[in-house]
Amino acid sequence: MSDPSPKIVVDHVTKIYRTRKRRDTFLGRFLPDLRPTIRELKAVDDVSLEITTGDFVAIIGPSGCGKTTVLRMMDGLIFPDSGEVRVNGTPVLGPRAECGFIFQDFGLYPWRTVIDNVAFGPELRGVPRNVRYELARKHIDLVGLKGFETSFPHQLSGGMQQRVGIARMLSAEPEIMLMDEPFGALDALTRRTMQFELIRILAAEGSATSVFVTHDLDEAILLADKVVIMSARPGRVKEIVNIPFARSERGEALLETSMFAELRHHLWLGVHAEQPL
Amino acid sequence: MKARLASLAVVIGVWWWLSLGASSLGLPGPVQVVDALGRLMSSGRLMSALSVTLGSFAAGGTLAIVIGVPLGIFMGVRRSVGLAIDPVLTALYVMPFSAVIPLFVLWFGIDEMVRLAFIFTFTVPQVAIVCYQGAKSTPTTLVEVAKTYLATERQIFWKVILPYEVPFIFTSLRLGVGLAIQAMVVAELLIQSVRGLGFLLQFASAAFDLATVLGVILFIMLLGAGAVAVMQRIETSVAPWREGISADGGGSNV
Ligand SMILES: Nc1ncnc2c1ncn2[C@@H]1O[C@H](COP(=O)(O)OP(=O)(O)OP(=O)(O)O)[C@@H](O)[C@H]1O
Ligand SMILES: [Mg+2]
Numbered sequence: 268m269s270d271p272s273p274k275i276v277v278d279h280v281t282k283i284y285r286t287r288k289r290r291d292t293f294l295g296r297f298l299p300d301l302r303p304t305i306r307e308l309k310a311v312d313d314v315s316l317e318i319t320t321g322d323f324v325a326i327i328g329p330s331g332c333g334k335t336t337v338l339r340m341m342d343g344l345i346f347p348d349s350g351e352v353r354v355n356g357t358p359v360l361g362p363r364a365e366c367g368f369i370f371q372d373f374g375l376y377p378w379r380t381v382i383d384n385v386a387f388g389p390e391l392r393g394v395p396r397n398v399r400y401e402l403a404r405k406h407i408d409l410v411g412l413k414g415f416e417t418s419f420p421h422q423l424s425g426g427m428q429q430r431v432g433i434a435r436m437l438s439a440e441p442e443i444m445l446m447d448e449p450f451g452a453l454d455a456l457t458r459r460t461m462q463f464e465l466i467r468i469l470a471a472e473g474s475a476t477s478v479f480v481t482h483d484l485d486e487a488i489l490l491a492d493k494v495v496i497m498s499a500r501p502g503r504v505k506e507i508v509n510i511p512f513a514r515s516e517r518g519e520a521l522l523e524t525s526m527f528a529e530l531r532h533h534l535w536l537g538v539h540a541e542q543p544l
Numbered sequence: 545m546k547a548r549l550a551s552l553a554v555v556i557g558v559w560w561w562l563s564l565g566a567s568s569l570g571l572p573g574p575v576q577v578v579d580a581l582g583r584l585m586s587s588g589r590l591m592s593a594l595s596v597t598l599g600s601f602a603a604g605g606t607l608a609i610v611i612g613v614p615l616g617i618f619m620g621v622r623r624s625v626g627l628a629i630d631p632v633l634t635a636l637y638v639m640p641f642s643a644v645i646p647l648f649v650l651w652f653g654i655d656e657m658v659r660l661a662f663i664f665t666f667t668v669p670q671v672a673i674v675c676y677q678g679a680k681s682t683p684t685t686l687v688e689v690a691k692t693y694l695a696t697e698r699q700i701f702w703k704v705i706l707p708y709e710v711p712f713i714f715t716s717l718r719l720g721v722g723l724a725i726q727a728m729v730v731a732e733l734l735i736q737s738v739r740g741l742g743f744l745l746q747f748a749s750a751a752f753d754l755a756t757v758l759g760v761i762l763f764i765m766l767l768g769a770g771a772v773a774v775m776q777r778i779e780t781s782v783a784p785w786r787e788g789i790s791a792d793g794g795g796s797n798v
Contacts, residue, residue: 342692344688344691344692361691362691362693362694364694366692368688368689368692370685370688370689372685374686374688374689376686376689376704376707377785378707378708378710378783379707379785387689387690387693388693390703391690391693391694391695391703392694419785420785421785439693
């Protein structure tokens, strides 16, 4: 691991959310807010991380510790108050083509068919219809949704909807995949299936760099090369745990090994110590 | 469909039964009303009244849509504009219909213009408010997804906000038609400068011809229901994804 230029660098990043309590009264709409009440909340405190090309990194930590916040700063959806996030060596000033993002609640467009959802990225770039459909079909096949091209999202199950989400991200051909609890909205059984599916899909796609947030310790060990444990709010990096399994080992059988159990216990202690009662 | 026919049958049945018992009170039964309506039609008076009425109805209604829909969407997209205009629309919305007629006559006279202005004023707030609510409620995730794929402001508007708005536009049109019809009838009843449907109503009730009054009212109701049904058809073909999603019951129609 002597890559001189890491893919993603989170460099002493602090994020403070400021919520302004607006006076939502009838008159308040016309009058200027003279004494606005601003509530400050430090979500993330001095976080530093380096993610190398090809890494698969999981971020875990108690609820509200700023996992989503870190991921969204990597994608340029929000910005740090101090410190800097760099992707491919340049500061993140907004969403960029290198990054794809998977949303916990799928974020599919209900008025678009599966294929038009999947082809959304190329469509925005002005790729002609037949070209982008071909690209979309390839990824729809890959995620196992062949035959559902013309279905609307509401006609699909939750697991299938997130498959569409994954295919949509892949069709934009990102170098970096950012996933915020990609399977958090699914039931336990579907979630397990999707975890193995993601391993299969990413293996087929070649090694992109991935960062994902999860609450599921098994998921973190099963998928990631490195697990970042964050402390309770304000979130800091508490520990980074290396997961020594090779990509080829990652399957059903791994769940039964004592190594897996040990890792899970280790992560559990790490997160549990932080979980507010 | 069955349920609709059944409820229709019940309403007509009750009406018929009431008209039997209450003939002294002067409630014409279904047969008399349909008969009166038939006479109005064959004499040509209904159609000539309708053509007069539809003119200002279509003009005022169309104007309300052409201005109300974009206004509402603009308010939703530019929050400060929305916050500023919303109370004005709400005030207009609760303004009592018939009480302001004299003002309208003062400003717009008693011709075509006053009816058009009246229908417009009473339809536009509802249309704009519904469209405003729609644009305002566009889920942030859907906008963020587009940003992740590097959408421009323009693309976010045309590919996210506007498609999300479509069902709201149709809802606003449905409500708008109802309001426009009410405004139209009120205007014609109170400003009798033309021989439209309102005039027919006024004329018949002056003559205590209740069968004709009810006939005209029935006709207006059918007209409105027909317009709404046509719009629902258009909605299901324009927005097929709405089938199965029935947040406001709009999905399960026809
Ligand atoms: N837009 C926002 N405005 C104000 N506060 C926010 C905002 N987003 C998040 N927060 C606050 O910042 C903190 C961190 O939020 P974040 O969503 O990053 O946590 P998380 O680790 O992803 O939690 P979870 O595991 O529940 O998803 C929380 O306390 C949250 O209330
Ligand atoms: Mg989160």
